[in-house]
Amino acid sequence: MNIALIAHDSKKELMVQFCIAYCGILSRHNLCATGTTGRLISEATGLQIFKFLSGSQGGDQQIAARIACDEIDLLLFFRAANYKPHEPDDANLLRLCDTRNVPVATNLATAEALIHALERGDLDWRDIVNPKR
Numbered sequence: 001m002n003i004a005l006i007a008h009d010s011k012k013e014l015m016v017q018f019c020i021a022y023c024g025i026l027s028r029h030n031l032c033a034t035g036t037t038g039r040l041i042s043e044a045t046g047l048q049i050f051k052f053l054s055g056s057q058g059g060d061q062q063i064a065a066r067i068a069c070d071e072i073d074l075l076l077f078f079r080a081a082n083y084k085p086h087e088p089d090d091a092n093l094l095r096l097c098d099t100r101n102v103p104v105a106t107n108l109a110t111a112e113a114l115i116h117a118l119e120r121g122d123l124d125w126r127d128i129v130n131p132k133r
């Protein structure tokens with residue numbers, strides 16, 4: 001599966017801890033992330049992550065484009081409750097997930113549920129949508 005990871009600044013440490021906890025599962029998938037999120041995760045875990053541009057430079061939109069093309073199977077996007085600067089971009093990402101029927105988590109509780117679902121094979125239907133792996 002192709003998994004995209006994004007975290008707002010105040011959620012980056014949470015994302016790193018999540019990726020440490022589920023490193024074993026994540027290591028069996030193709031990971032990509034916005035620039036800073038990806039760098040912090042790969043430094044902490046050693047996971048191989050394709051890093052797009054930083055969110056402030058359009059990295060979110062690069063990921064959005066992949067979602068629009070059905071190239072992302074799961075989005076974990078840890079959002080700060082009071083975040084403002086890229087709000088239209090965030091809304092676009094989530095809208096595209098709805099359009100393409102991509103499982104998405106915006107908080108830790110849902111991310112935990114989805115990572116276990118991924119491990120159980122509950123998301124294997126994505127292989128039909130995105131067979132180009």
Ligand SMILES: O=C(CO)COP(=O)(O)O
Nearest residue numbers: 034035036037054055056
């Ligand atoms: O800005 C972001 C989300 O909107 C995340 O981007 P970075 O991972 O580069 O900080």
